[in-house]
Amino acid sequence: MTSDPLPTRLPETDRTRHRRLREQGSLERADLDAILDAGFVCHLGVVVDGRPLVVPTVYGRDERQLYVHGSVASRSLAGGLPVCVTVTHVDGLVLARSVFEHGVNYRSAVIHGDARRVTDPDEKLEGLRRLTDHATPGQWSYARRPDRRELAATTLLALSLEEVSVKIRTGAPDDGDGPDAALGLWAGVLPLTRAWGAPVPDPALPPGTAVPEHIARRAGTRQG
């Protein structure tokens, strides 16, 4: 790990250069950070026997690396593993006048790289701390932390945040100033929002076990 300051712009590579016009590619690191911080589930892509495999899993991060829970991919893991990790937030349907201009408002980060299997127990513990507190801030200091056996049974991957393609689409459909505007059809966006519900206690809990503040305060708040 270097301690050089992070550049505020993401580097372009053959894989991350934006090719299509309708999505809005961003090279701002702040946009990447916001997308990663808004979620906790990613889609991890690996190649198994020459074919793609895409599985959902959870992630956390520090400034320079993503930590990904890798048990789902463990049978295809050996040393450095080519992966693609994608984080997507769906913000709404873009309902245009023409079917052709229909689309989705979304934010996505597509991260390319060779995943490293974290083996050092201290780094693994730190990675799991970040992963746990990323999904549920405050939970690492509340729950019982992994013991040596549990740590060994956990597969954690680390992936550099160097090569990333960020795309963001917001706002109205694109055919409001074209000939289809004369059709007189309604057009706009149907927003999609995510929210945390009220905590559901484990039925096995003794009655009266209090919901800790760091969990209770999320109920009813927006997510993502």
Next chain:
Amino acid sequence: MTSDPLPTRLPETDRTRHRRLREQGSLERADLDAILDAGFVCHLGVVVDGRPLVVPTVYGRDERQLYVHGSVASRSLAGGLPVCVTVTHVDGLVLARSVFEHGVNYRSAVIHGDARRVTDPDEKLEGLRRLTDHATPGQWSYARRPDRRELAATTLLALSLEEVSVKIRTGAPDDGDGPDAALGLWAGVLPLTRAWGAPVPDPALPPGTAVPEHIARRAGTRQG
């Protein structure tokens, strides 16, 4: 397309056989159908130059096939293309007594196969109809349909729903009857829900353009 009745059980293959215990693998076709019908965005995985690429895109379906908007993958498409398409719904955080038992309540379908590029104009139109009405029921008969040029400019993939791995996790954490129950910690699930918001009109619309009923009635309803 055959007209044989669909079996109600999904076939097991080397790729779809469930290996891990903590997830709940399902072989019920009804579970697959429900997962596909609950969403409209999937993650499409392909192999490019030996490396995985995972991109979000939209899908629709009939009984036997998934239709996937494929422009995102068009530069890696030539004939039959090995793909993995994953649809995931995140239903909540599973907050256990121990970090090790933390998890996510979710429903996912991982579909393996060789995607076929749809070239026949009639099938393409039918696929786009299914895709459009899957995301927004009623929209195909409301919006202007694709003309010949738009149809040619659209990449649509078809993927058989034959080889699918379905996983569903619901309910409380698993450590309620173990030694950690004595820790006295709260444990349970923090649910995550999605809902459609109120339609946002395109600012380019003439004032007073009515929101059509098939869009207006979704506002405030749950999604997924």
